[in-house]
Amino acid sequence: MTVLTTNYLTPTGREEAWRFTPLKRLRGLHDGTAVIGDRHSLLTQGQLPAGVSFQRESLTPLASSDDIIVERIRGAQSDVAHLSIASNTEVDGPIFLGRGEGALDSAEFSRVRISLGTHAVATVVIENTGDTVLAEDLEISLAPGASLKFITLQEFDSAAVYTARHHAVVDKDATFKSITVTVGGDVVRILPTVEFVAPGGSVELLGVYFATTGQFFEHRMHVDHAVPNAKSRVNFKGALAGRDAHTVWIGDVLIRAVAEGTDTYELNRNLLLSDGARADSVPNLEIETGEIVGAGHASTTGRFDDEQLFYLMSRGITLENARRLVVRGFFNEIVNEIAVESIQERLMSRIDAELERAGA
Amino acid sequence: MSTLEIRNLQVSVNTEAGAVDILKGVDLTINSGETHAIMGPNGSGKSTLAYSIAGHPKYTIVGGSVTLDGADVLEMTVDERAKAGLFLAMQYPVEVPGVSVSNFLRTAATALRGEAPKLRTWVAEVKEAMEALNMDPAFATRNVNEGFSGGEKKRHEIMQLELLRPKIAILDETDSGLDVDALRIVSEGVNRAKENNNLGVLLITHYTRILKYIKPDFVHVFANGHIVEEGGPDLADKLEANGYADYVRK
Numbered sequence: 001m002t003v004l005t006t007n008y009l010t011p012t013g014r015e016e017a018w019r020f021t022p023l024k025r026l027r028g029l030h031d032g033t034a035v036i037g038d039r040h041s042l043l044t045q046g047q048l049p050a051g052v053s054f055q056r057e058s059l060t061p062l063a064s065s066d067d068i069i070v071e072r073i074r075g076a077q078s079d080v081a082h083l084s085i086a087s088n089t090e091v092d093g094p095i096f097l098g099r100g101e102g103a104l105d106s107a108e109f110s111r112v113r114i115s116l117g118t119h120a121v122a123t124v125v126i127e128n129t130g131d132t133v134l135a136e137d138l139e140i141s142l143a144p145g146a147s148l149k150f151i152t153l154q155e156f157d158s159a160a161v162y163t164a165r166h167h168a169v170v171d172k173d174a175t176f177k178s179i180t181v182t183v184g185g186d187v188v189r190i191l192p193t194v195e196f197v198a199p200g201g202s203v204e205l206l207g208v209y210f211a212t213t214g215q216f217f218e219h220r221m222h223v224d225h226a227v228p229n230a231k232s233r234v235n236f237k238g239a240l241a242g243r244d245a246h247t248v249w250i251g252d253v254l255i256r257a258v259a260e261g262t263d264t265y266e267l268n269r270n271l272l273l274s275d276g277a278r279a280d281s282v283p284n285l286e287i288e289t290g291e292i293v294g295a296g297h298a299s300t301t302g303r304f305d306d307e308q309l310f311y312l313m314s315r316g317i318t319l320e321n322a323r324r325l326v327v328r329g330f331f332n333e334i335v336n337e338i339a340v341e342s343i344q345e346r347l348m349s350r351i352d353a354e355l356e357r358a359g360a
Numbered sequence: 361m362s363t364l365e366i367r368n369l370q371v372s373v374n375t376e377a378g379a380v381d382i383l384k385g386v387d388l389t390i391n392s393g394e395t396h397a398i399m400g401p402n403g404s405g406k407s408t409l410a411y412s413i414a415g416h417p418k419y420t421i422v423g424g425s426v427t428l429d430g431a432d433v434l435e436m437t438v439d440e441r442a443k444a445g446l447f448l449a450m451q452y453p454v455e456v457p458g459v460s461v462s463n464f465l466r467t468a469a470t471a472l473r474g475e476a477p478k479l480r481t482w483v484a485e486v487k488e489a490m491e492a493l494n495m496d497p498a499f500a501t502r503n504v505n506e507g508f509s510g511g512e513k514k515r516h517e518i519m520q521l522e523l524l525r526p527k528i529a530i531l532d533e534t535d536s537g538l539d540v541d542a543l544r545i546v547s548e549g550v551n552r553a554k555e556n557n558n559l560g561v562l563l564i565t566h567y568t569r570i571l572k573y574i575k576p577d578f579v580h581v582f583a584n585g586h587i588v589e590e591g592g593p594d595l596a597d598k599l600e601a602n603g604y605a606d607y608v609r610k
Contacts, residue, residue, distance in 0.1 A: 306417060311454040314414050315468035315520065316442035325467065329458025329503070 009068045017067070020248040020280055022216055025187045027161050029069055029107060029135045037106030041132065042081045045096040051089030052122070054097075057082055059113055062139045062169050063195060070165050073109040073137040080111040083124065087117030087143065094123040094151070094340055102132020104159055112138040116146035116174075123149040125340065129184075131157040136164035142174035144198065150178040151338055154217075155350070156185035165191040170230070172198035179338055180207035180236075182217045183350050193222040196230040199261075203232045208334050210351055211277070212358045213242030220250040221266070225259035231293075234266035237334055239327060239351075240277035241358030249299075251283040255292060263293035270301040271330055273323075274358060324352055362429050362445060362527040362560065364390045364413075369424035371405075371412045382408040384585035385424065388562075390528055395554070395561040397571060397596065400582030401604040406564045407451060409582075410532040414448040415441050428528065443472060445527030449517040449534050456504040461516065462486065464504045465523060472524055489519050492552065494545050510537035518549035521559075528560040529553070535570035547573030568600045583607040 010031045011018040018030075028034035044054045059080040065071060085091060102108070114124055120143070128134075142148055148168075156162060162185055168176050182188050194203050209217045223232045238247045251266040270279035283297035304326060312322035328348055335344050371383035382405045390396050400406050412419045413426055415438040426433040428444050436444060456464065465486060470476045477485070490499060493515045505513055514534055521529055531550065535543055547570060553559045563574060571579075571593070579595040580587045581604075588607050589595065 305454075307454045308456050310414075310416055310438060311450070312456065312464070312468075313438035314442055314448050314450075315464075315524065316439050316471035317467055318439050318471065319437070321467065321471070322439075325459050325464070326456065329456055332458035 009071070011068060017220070021189055021218060022187060025161065025216065026163065027104075027107065027133045029072075029133065029161065029163055032072065034107035034133065035105070036076055036109055037103055039100070039103065039106075039108040040079070040081065040110070041100040041102060041108055041134070042110060042112060042126075043098050043100050045098050048095065049091050051086040052091060052095060053084045055082055056080065059111075061137070062113075062141055063167055065137070065165060065167070067165055067191060069135050069163050070137045073111060073135050076109045077111050080113050082113045082115070085116045085120045085122045087120055089117070089120045089122070091122040094125045097124065097126045099127065099129050099132070102130040102134065102160070104131055104133055107133040107135060110134060110136045112136060113141065114138070114148070114150070115141040116143060116148055118143040119145040121147045123151070125151045125153070125343070127153045127155065128162065129155050129157070131159045133161045134164075136162070138164055138166045140166070140168040140176070142168065142170050142176055144172040145174060146171070147175040148177070150176070151340070151343070152178070152180050153343065153347075154180075154182040154185055154188050154190075156188070158184070158186060160185040161187045163187075163189045165193060167191075167193045167195070168203070170194060170196050170201040170203060173200040175202045177204040178206065179334065180205070180219065181347060182207070182209040182219070183347070183354065185215065185217070187216045189218040189220070191220045191222065193224075194232065195224045196227045199227045199229040201227075201230045203230070205232070205234045205236075206334050206337055207236040208331050209236070209238040209247055210354050211238070211240050211245040211247045212354050214244050216246045218248040220248070220252075222252045223254070223264065225253070225255045225262045225264065228259055229261035230259070231263040233264070235334065236268045237331060238269070238279060239271040239273055239330065240279055241273035241355065243276040245277040247278075248280045249282070251297060253285050253295070253297070255285075255287045255289060255295060257288040260289055260291040261293055262295065264295050266297045268299045269330075271327065272301060272303050273327070273355070324355060327351060327355055362392045364446070364528045364560065364562075365425075365427045366413070367425045369409070369412065369426060370422040371408055372420050372422050373408070373418060374420065379420065381422070382419075382585055383412065386586055388580065388587065390560045390562055392527060392558045392560045393554070394578065395563060395574060395576045396578045396580060397563045397565060397576035398580050398582050399565055399568070399596065399599055401608055402566065404582045405585040406582050407532055410448055410530045410562075410564055413441075413530060414438065414446065439471065442526070447521055447524060447526035447529040449514075449521060449529060449531045451533040451536060453505045453513045453517055455506045457506055459504050460501055461504055462500040465520065468520070468524060485523065489522050492522070493519055493549055495519065511539070511542040514538060514542065514546050515549075518546050521553050522549055525553075525557050526559065528562070530562045530564065532564045533566065534563075535565055535567060543570060544573060550574050568596050571596050581607055
């Protein structure tokens with residue numbers, strides 16, 4: 001492991017990967033000026049089921065990274081919080097991980113590993129909360145035939161800064177489904193990335209985000225089809241309300257020359273609920289072979305549909321409730337996929353509250 | 361007993377070429393229990409009349425008045441008009457993705473009745489309404505109008521008419537796009553609502569065939585933004601024989 005002693009890789013904002021991010025609000029995570037606090041905030045909640053362990057240990061990274069913050073984390077932190085699910089273990093019900101106390105005057109550099117042995121099946125939920133400065137290098141290792149549903153909830157308080165790479169390495173016939181929810185924080189920048197290392201894998205990256213006044217939320221996918229016969233789906237839905245609410249969705253999908261039989265589709269929809277908000281949406285599909293099952297992308301950004309509101313109101317529903325129904329309906333498709341009722345209800349209430357606060 | 365009174369209603373719509381006058385002075389009175397058919401050629405302004413009464417933001421009221429039992433409908437927001445007792449069955453009902461029919465119906469019933477209907481009686485009520493309209497129970501779990509066939513959309517509109525129990529309903533070309541069986545089922549729904557709630561109906565149509573199932577008390581011929589002839593049910597027979605040619609030329 002190398003410790004970075006120079007800052008020659010510090011982004012300036014002109015780089016493709018950083019061109020949307022408000023670097024000044026990153027509290028020094030990107031340029032090495034952040035003071036690293038002694039925090040290990042990731043905690044398990046409740047008893048772990050049989051076949052599941054959680055411990056801190058020294059691990060070498062699964063995959064290289066070209067993200068400067070991930071490099072800084074690796075330079076500073078050899079300790080990894082490791083959630084491990086043994087081979088052939090099928091865990092009933094979700095495994096919950098949460099956060100201990102955070103702080104804004106120092107940064108936490110966190111490394112996390114989630115590993116599933118062959119044919120292990122699990123749902124893991126990480127609830128990210130509080131006011132904190134947190135940079136995270138989270139890696140997921142799926143052995144052949146493993147299946148993980150991975151839900152991350154960014155429900156931070158209003159001053160939090162969170163930058164993370166959530167990187168999944170998907171082995172033969174493994175299934176990975178992630179649901180990334182971002183509704184809180186000042187700046188949240190997540191890189192959900194996927195690397196197929198053997199054929200037959202299947203990946204679904206789903207997400208919802210809701211940014212209100214002043215919030216910046218960036219989700220930058222990268223799906224690397226480096227092997228034949230893998231499938232990927234990306235579907236992110238976002239809503240924005242209030243002045244200077246800003247979201248960024250980047251969907252990079254690379255189909256390499258060897259990746260014959262690839263099947264991929266990515267989708268991003270944004271709902272602008274008021275003036276003064278900005279949604280950037282950039283799908284990038286790079287195809288190096290024509291021998292594929294399918295590859296496509298779509299991106300839309302729109303406002304409230306007046307016809308929908310008129311229809312609902314013509315049945316006696318007030319404008320405020322009609323908007324709430326439309327926004328809940330917009331997010332439903334993905335929120336339903338969480339399939340944990342308590343979380344779904346909490347998110348929908350939060351979405352209602354955000355909508356009300358923004359006066360949209 | 362309710363009365364919807366439309367007096368000298370003038371409505372324009374904004375287009376790229378400026379405001380265009382669509383309704384040029386419409387007079388019409390509809391009482392509870394009465395069925396008025398408005399018939400006319402395409403483009404005569406029939407749908408504009410329907411949407412203007414319901415309060416669609418696309419239309420600008422230039423003059424005239426609409427009152428329901430003396431209350432000024434034109435001053436009301438769209439939801440207030442529904443709460444006052446007006447209902448519009450739309451020609452092209454709108455899809456609302458992610459919102460289930462059951463959630464939508466319950467939200468609407470709660471808004472119109474002023475309190476959430478008791479769950480047990482409500483479930484029975486919805487079931488009964490759906491059965492009466494020959495609808496699959498799975499329908500309630502689908503998203504509002506999403507992927508509905510033309511016939512399903514119209515049945516869904518009439519189901520709302522029956523469940524929401526308005527005083528006066530405007531049916532905008534409810535018959536269009538329906539086969540004979542669906543037309544009969546939908547018409548029976550309207551007739552039930554008339555019988556059960558003493559509903560007043562403003563039935564807008566291009567064709568006479570729905571009038572075999574829903575008997576009008578009055579027929580109004582609509583052309584060029586206003587009513588050009590009025591009469592009893594026999595006027596529909598005359599239109600069936602002669603078409604609208606006489607009125608369009610005027």
